[in-house]
Amino acid sequence: MARRGSLASPANMVTLTLGLLLLTPAAAAEEYDYYSWQSDNFHNGRFYTKQPQCVDIPADLRLCHDVGYKKMRLPNLLDHESMPEVKQQAGSWVPLLAKRCHGDTQVFLCSLFAPVCLDRPIYPCRSLCEAVRDSCAPVMETYGFPWPEMLQCDKFPIDNDLCIPMQFSGNHATQTPASKVCPPCDNELKADTIMEHFCASDFALKMKIKEVKRERGDRKLVAAQKKKKVLKMGVLRKKDLKKLVLYLKNGADCPCAQLDSLGSSFLIMGRKVDQQLLLMSIHKWEKKSKELKFAVKYMKSHQCPTYHSVFQ
Known part of the structure; x- marks a missing residue:
């Protein structure tokens, strides 16, 4: 069953925030300073000397153009500082979406390649990473690719931190079914x-x-x-x-x-x-x-x- 919690729980706060972004005008394209947060369970914090910006997700960023929100932050959470670099790196993941290995594949990848534009970076929860990895790594291995180091799940915050949770947690009926065909x-x-x-x-x-x-x-x-x-x-x-x-x-x-x-x-x-x-x-x-x-x-x-x- 899906995890229950009060509306004020960290996971629900993220979900609520993402929902509000879809109902209200996108954040203005403004620059602001931010210092990446760290917790006892997440030691991959970053400091950017370049001020992050809110920018439109372009139509040719195929991995994330229809992810559900219109604005993303640059630099993103994989240290890509320009849109050409984001497009180049994200493009190699588009074929994985077509394999339907997990219903949250796009949510997970886009939380990193095209993170939602908020006043602080919001990373995917470790459980989200693990769910996508466990379903999609075998598909990647078919093509001779291991699960990459940059997506090792222990880098991401545990679920009681502020992070993006699984959308299909405990509800397999709503997941996009994985194909059994080679x-x-x-x-x-x-x-x-x-x-x-x-x-x-x-x-x-x-x-x-x-x-x-x-x-x-x-x-x-x-x-x-x-x-x-x-x-x-x-x-x-x-x-x-x-x-x-x-x-x-x-x-x-x-x-x-x-x-x-x-x-x-x-x-x-x-x-x-x-x-x-x-x-x-x-x-x-x-x-x-x-x-x-x-x-x-x-x-x-x-x-x-x-x-x-x-x-x-």
Whole structure:
């Protein structure tokens, strides 16, 4: 059950404040001094020499544009001091939202990347971090990414401090359900989705798959020897293309409908991790798909942003 408490409890104070922000005009874009707070359980306080500002959350900050409030503070709580830096670093987390690993993923990430503009910094509660981490870390591991150091949950305040609590605490029925499909197989055939994975991947190919095997909890994809169309060479070498083998990390048993029939060609995107080629995304190559045609054409001229390697 959700935790009960008086309206004046720290968690409810944060929730009430966030609610009021949605009902009243956004805070004026003004500068003010602040000294980051610390408690016995939270020793990650910061001092900024640059005065924080309230700024609009821009439409192209896709991670947080629709988070529920309009203004954010700069510098944010991850020490990003400019909006270009925030966009660059936050962009690598957008694909994680699409995986629906936890209902509070956006709330947690945006509390750090685009913190609500109040007179003091409000961090996510440790329990919120732990809930999102426990649900989303296995998804990230599928792509070869560990849970990053900058999001280690013991850095955040315990729940009896002033912090942002879980929105879905104890009420699993309201959580966005996590998909049981293998994450690289659970992507819409939409141009935006394809391009997100294209930019996040080390390489992209149009190819056929000869066979699929299970190996130590992973699924092993052996490419057919027929000619492959390289859409993004990246880290691949010519010898990699001759005997191309990809791995669906922790994917031995999760469903992947694309691999039920190997007769067609596939759009394959992946990363190289510890000498292994990991599958990031797979789509059947549907010739009549306008979305696929547009994405493939766009790949030729699109300049991908440079992301920080946390969840690309």
